[in-house]
Amino acid sequence: MTDSLLQHHQYGKRAIRLVHVTRDGDRHELTDLDVDVTLTGEFEETYLTGANAGVLPTDSQKNTVYAFARQHGVQRIEDFALLLARHFVRAHETVKRARIGISRHHWDRITPQHSFVRSEGELRTVTVTHDAGKTWVVGGLTGLRLLNSTGSEFKDFPRDEYTTLPEAGDRILATSVSAGWRYEGTRGDWDAWHGKIRAALVTAFTETYSRSLQQTLYAMGEKALAACPAIAEIRLALPNQHHIAVDLSPFGLDNPNSVFVATEQPYGLIEGALMREGAVGADAAWW
Template sequence: MAIVLGPNRYGKAETRVVRVTRDGPTHHVKDLNVSVSLSGDMDRVHLAGDNAAVLTTDAQKNTVFAFARKHGVGEIEDFALLLARHFTDSQPTIHHARVEIEEYTWNRIAHQDGPPRPHSFVRSGAETRTCLVHSDGTGGAESVVSGLKDLVVMNSTGSEFHGFIKDEYTTLPETDDRILATAVTARWRHRGDPDDWGRSYCEARGRLLDAFAGTHSLSLQQTLYEMGRRVLAGCPEVCEVRLAMPNKHHFAVNLSPFGLDNPNEVFHAADRPYGLIEGTVADDAGPTPGPAWE
């Protein structure tokens, strides 16, 4: 039996970098979590312990910090592409770079009796902006996937669920009025670089929210599809959307033991288990194989 080395990669995961841009008394903050993975001519390091082809993960971490200083941090897609191209262009043994970034948003703290303070911030919500870049270097194949996670949304009505299979273990009652709540993880693949990554992100995010709020839902699957469809319809630079949406169940509490009715006003927000709905919505070109989503 022949034993061979399969696909492999290595890198520095979750480098936390905060970049403060000082514009006089007004400061701007970019707070990132950057993960780098590299692949290429790595057979010798695995088979013989020869590190001659290895760019250390410590150097990868230091590059993130140095580039944050030298180039600044604008849109995370641009920063990820800059890093990925650097690693593949500068090292002959590195043929492919994967860079994934999460961005944490900070808002300025408002003065009680005046404008926002120029250098005081509060972390906003749980939602996180994301991107994932693959690059074979300048002039080579590249892919960019933008997205978000932990976007918590809820409709307190306008959602139904009925007509499903009923077997001997089914206890869930049908309903024509329920709370629909989820924490959206959405990723969308670009067919090319948009003119403005930030504008593209805001447009896609806005369309996800509009679709969730504006869809009278007969199932979370239906809502998922409409959210993906709305992004594709309004963002020509996007060719595919992938969504994962846990169903954050809210069950009406039986208050009859206390002599009270409950006309869908008091609910128990269940923590787990939960339904998990996942799906892909793509244009006619369909999903593209390869490492774009990995």
Template sequence: MSVLGFNRYGKAEVRVVHVSRGTGPDGGDQIKDWNVSSSLSGDLAATHLTGDNANVLATDTQKNTAYAFAKKLGGVEPEAFAIALAEHFVGTQEPITRARLSIEEYPWTSLPGGPHSFSRTGGVVRTTTVLHDEQLGTSVIGGLKELVVLNTTNSEFFGFPKDPYTTLSETKDRMLATQVSATWRFRGTEVEWADAYATATASLLDAFATTYSYSLQQTLYAMGERILADVPEICEVRLALPNKHHFLVDLEPFDLTNDNEVYYAADRPYGLIEGYVLADDAPDAGIAWT
């Protein structure tokens, strides 16, 4: 005999681009470029077990709602948009008891040549996830991904265990590079979202730049610790840091010395360092990461 377990459904990767006309610092336009995914759960057993769709809000409707809310709410921050959309789905669909909204935001920079011209800056992607449960309330997760950072020096790695399979040499001077994926949990929903994101990002970057690193694990903790110190609205930071290895090229066959100048970048295999950093008074995570 089988039993239906946890389930949810939704519309993935709805591309929404909103232009706020004439609201920029110099009277130009502003752009919000989003990838929006919604997922709903609740009393949905019948559709799985019998094909009865009476409680199933069509995923196409979820897509259309995202577009309509983009018009209604204007150029708000992604956290505010996700909260409003999640509350709408739970509040208007009686069978739906939980909504999960995820947003990726892609950055654009205005060009000095005109108020309506932009360039995609690429690189870092801002991320937002909101979970709204009619019983448990709302949890907000912010963050970023695809942020590539590098220190040309001020990094060491030594003192690690050696066994018969160890070939890695200890080093007191290495290049340290990683592609940061970071998520942070907010204590509540009364937050200046744009300021919190800007400060958290700046704090993360400053910690990476100013920490003399003896391991990427040490750098991870420094980054999370700095975010918690600088943004009190955040109570937990989760980081995933792949070690983007750079190895010195052997130039001796060409009668040349390599004084930490010429490297080759190896894309795989790579070390993957992951960890959570929590404030000592962080509330229980509840539904935040589900």
């Protein structure tokens, strides 16, 4: 045996599937969620000795999510996540920090009453982290697919003996946006704020003449901060979803930038974070 110290520990329940129907007469509202619970606290003994006296079962965590959905509803995922995070810290002495992550699947209404069709791809997200000192609310989205068929270039980059990429003066720029933004407070018009930030990200992407995806990322973050004063910072991850012009010369055909092959892997991944000037930085745990 060697001397060792337990440096970090946490546990929880992942991928709790929750579908909630709000019935208001003939018109129903559908909420479809994936919920993650992560708890940090005084659980050293179960790691070191196997003693479980302070360990809330993950099955109990799952059941809490379902019970709270029935008791409180889940229409606004930010409020639902706040409710759960505060509960786990308040109700269980050994839990010192709770993090609730929620992803919401979008369903479009196809009749005025109770029929829906699911929109694939984009998810609305929230992560709430709560402890005795602070509560962080981080809104976000993933899978927002954007494409400009022109208005993008990539030139004047360094070249070495391994460089084969040609310069591009007019290229397709495509990405699938993952974004997270930290709110200043724990109360607000979450739906309206989410809509403003999403619209700002889309507008910045479409209106920016892009000389690099890095430049586009900064423009998107800057516009989101301007659109919603309620957020202190935003983090963005933009994969560069390459579209490569196909060489049609073997067939006696030209290709005036009109025929492409879309590739999934490998891909460039551009990441960045912007903070509002004067804002207070968050604990690393918020992300």
